[in-house]
Amino acid sequence: MRNDIVEIKFEDMSRELRSMIVYESNGAMDVETPQTLFDEILRTSPVVRWEMGVGFFKMEDIVAVARHRNIVSCDPNTGEAMGMGSAEPLIPLHIDGDIHKHYRKLLDPLFTPPKMKLLEPTIRATADQFIDGFIGAGQAEMYSAFCTPLPSTVFMQIFGLPLEDLDFLIEKKNRILKNEGTSFEEREAIGRVEGLEMRAHLRKRLQERLSTGLRHDDLLDTFIHFELDGHQLNEDEIINIMHLFTIAGLDTVTSSLSCILAWFAKHPEERRRMIDHPELLPAAVEELMRYESPVPSGGHRTVTDDCEINGVPLRKGEIVYLCWASANVDPAAFESPHTVDLTREQNRHIAFASGLHRCLGSHLARIEIVAAIDQLHRRVSDYWVTPGAEVDYEFAGVRAANHLPLSFTAR
Numbered sequence: 001m002r003n004d005i006v007e008i009k010f011e012d013m014s015r016e017l018r019s020m021i022v023y024e025s026n027g028a029m030d031v032e033t034p035q036t037l038f039d040e041i042l043r044t045s046p047v048v049r050w051e052m053g054v055g056f057f058k059m060e061d062i063v064a065v066a067r068h069r070n071i072v073s074c075d076p077n078t079g080e081a082m083g084m085g086s087a088e089p090l091i092p093l094h095i096d097g098d099i100h101k102h103y104r105k106l107l108d109p110l111f112t113p114p115k116m117k118l119l120e121p122t123i124r125a126t127a128d129q130f131i132d133g134f135i136g137a138g139q140a141e142m143y144s145a146f147c148t149p150l151p152s153t154v155f156m157q158i159f160g161l162p163l164e165d166l167d168f169l170i171e172k173k174n175r176i177l178k179n180e181g182t183s184f185e186e187r188e189a190i191g192r193v194e195g196l197e198m199r200a201h202l203r204k205r206l207q208e209r210l211s212t213g214l215r216h217d218d219l220l221d222t223f224i225h226f227e228l229d230g231h232q233l234n235e236d237e238i239i240n241i242m243h244l245f246t247i248a249g250l251d252t253v254t255s256s257l258s259c260i261l262a263w264f265a266k267h268p269e270e271r272r273r274m275i276d277h278p279e280l281l282p283a284a285v286e287e288l289m290r291y292e293s294p295v296p297s298g299g300h301r302t303v304t305d306d307c308e309i310n311g312v313p314l315r316k317g318e319i320v321y322l323c324w325a326s327a328n329v330d331p332a333a334f335e336s337p338h339t340v341d342l343t344r345e346q347n348r349h350i351a352f353a354s355g356l357h358r359c360l361g362s363h364l365a366r367i368e369i370v371a372a373i374d375q376l377h378r379r380v381s382d383y384w385v386t387p388g389a390e391v392d393y394e395f396a397g398v399r400a401a402n403h404l405p406l407s408f409t410a411r
């Protein structure tokens, strides 16, 4: 038995800890620099046991728990999914065991690094179009002018959904992830209603596509014609996958790009280095994904059978919380974890999760973020936070610099 497990009653937890472990939207977290909080948790309570379950913060523990077969992402008793506007489990995020493997076998080949590399010219051209829209003004609010429309447009193209749907889908996604509900249950109920409306729309698009019978070079076409071991996806499975992809595709890259761009805007020396040496950018983006960890944690997991992982006993039915962001600043895993070293060589971060449910879209996300920033750096000789203005951050499961006023000098 380990001696670093801290037992704590839910009512005695700090508001910061609650905002993470049970996703309480109480505004307690310092969203701009949460690394200080993670550092404190790692030192004082790296494993937290409360009435409902166990929270893990250290890299070594998280990596072991995230790949353990007794830890599943969908509660087998309720069969319910949480936080994504869907009562039914979403494929593949809330699916476990062999069926999950089967779906990943279908989906993984669509997002390989070579396939994603082919998208780079389109991503760069799309980035240029958005830059054209604000470059003349010398300043822009980059969250809405660049970080939101660029990844969303790219994703709609890859997906095969018409661009005219974008505003509607972004609104639905936002209402699912962050709505006015004051309790978890209320937010969840509103999110599910929004999720149903989003699904109805996605179903309409799928049926339109099916009715034409025409082939396309996009994900929707692939889903329709998938076949693996005699299994073809039915309409409900396709809608289910579209539901998750819409949320993942329209939120995470936007948030990550905004955090990374905000970091560069506030660090002139490192920014200049990247503008002058674009070949350093891919490693720098990895380092900033590690440090910023825009998706700080995974959805709750459930323990299916009593077990012990790294000396921590887990009981059947308990909730498990995993914090990727604290693991990414764990001194046992990284040398000087609070130093942002843009040329860090050993960088096995888990900003895209770890284990069985590691991110399917990580290669797409990486290419989008690097191409977006590089394309911006080709068009401006420098940029900075607009004097007198401030960068604002929000945390709604995902961290974002959701107000990013930047000024720049065009080349």
Ligand code: HEM
Pocket: 091, 092, 093, 094, 104, 244, 245, 248, 249, 252, 253, 256, 294, 295, 297, 298, 299, 300, 324, 351, 352, 353, 356, 357, 358, 359, 360, 361, 362, 364, 365, 366
């Ligand atoms: C920088 C952008 C992104 C970040 C930081 C990110 C992060 C993550 C994380 C942390 C998870 C694990 C969630 C959990 O365990 O509860 C995950 C899973 C997933 N992500 Fe991403 N993601 C990003 C972009 C994308 C994109 C663009 C797609 C679109 C295809 C995508 C699709 C998925 C899917 C399908 C899963 C579930 C995988 C499974 O359960 O097997 N992600 N992502």
